[in-house]
Amino acid sequence: MFGLDWESLIWIAIGFGGQGLFMMRFVVQWWSSEKAKQVVVPVAFWYFSIGGGLVLTVYAIHRNDPVFTFGQALGLVIYFRNLHLHYKGKGRAAAS
Template identity: 40%
Template sequence: MNMWVVYGIGFLAQLCFSARLINQWILSEKKNKVQTPTLFWQLSLLGAILFFVYGYLRKDLSIMIGQALIYYIYFRNLQLQGKWKPSKIIFKLAVILSPIVIAAYLVFFSDLDWGRLFTGDNIAIWLVILGTVGQIIYTGRFVYQWWYSEQHDKSSLPWGFWIMSLTGSAIIFTYACFRTDPVLLSAHFFGGIVYVRNLFLIQKSRKQAKA
């Protein structure tokens, strides 16, 4: 497939991820504390589908694993917010059917050599490991967020989530430099700014609460 098309899919996915952060950032600035809007999770689901496809086309195992693991957590947060049931039927069908269709394609129609994903095309094994570690941390932030939200019975983005976001993002940015991946480079450069700002807002809220 033409690389411009592949990059286009990747940038479209990152557009969803960036839009969710911008929306979350704006609402947080207005409230002067970290917010967790419903649109954040809706855009996350759409972005995850597109980014998984991008990872497949790029033969990037770390991206594919990360998006596959995180998909349910996005869905669960919509449930915790009570926004899943009132969602439009088209959105529900897209969320439910997309992973099924993708899985069916991978099993029955894909000619991808899964063994080569661990070495890739001219990708050193240490680089694959670096990217995977970054994705594990970056994906793990949502596992932590899920656990935290379940404990408090509401969807929220706590301090640890942003720390893991910043750490994982820094590793993936380094990985992207070696991979010369413009999609990952642009995404994690912008994301880092938002992560730092949210940490600042949380710290500010804590100081105000103590005052």
Template identity: 50%
Template sequence: MIGQLLTEYWDRLEDSLNFWAVIGFLGQAIFASRFIIQWLHAERVKRSEIPVVFWYISIAGGVILLFYAIHIANVVFIIGQVSGLVVYLRNLHLIYKARREGREAAV
């Protein structure tokens, strides 16, 4: 019984290893790399902060994972990625708005 379940599971797993799985892994790798970048940045500046590149990598990984989620037609995954993308874009908007206001105040 357990052997048959494992065999069926392995067959399904093998069937899922295709071009779209590579896209999913790529998106996940890019998305996960943002934490390494944030950690290295924090070590460099000797304090915890999130560099702007963190948000760009979040967007890149999020978009790739969104394409993958659409391909596999997983509504939970799709909504999660879209929600995250809204947050990442909003953070970039706030960062650039503050920089623009800072430049205007300096003039």
């Protein structure tokens, strides 16, 4: 297929898998907002962001693409921080 060897095809599948995970965050956010009839960012959004971001970062490193690697790696810091803030806020709400 396209003159690619098996290793290349596997890495392309990994890249598409990461992109699929990353896309799912928008589907989950859209679906949650439609159900609530207002803009909602569910916690699953951040988990899909992390999953997709991790896979795409590994893929970008494999491709030796510093721009793609930096962009995905920086996003991971933000996604983990948002999850931290989410759970920290839940702890404060429970303590009140």
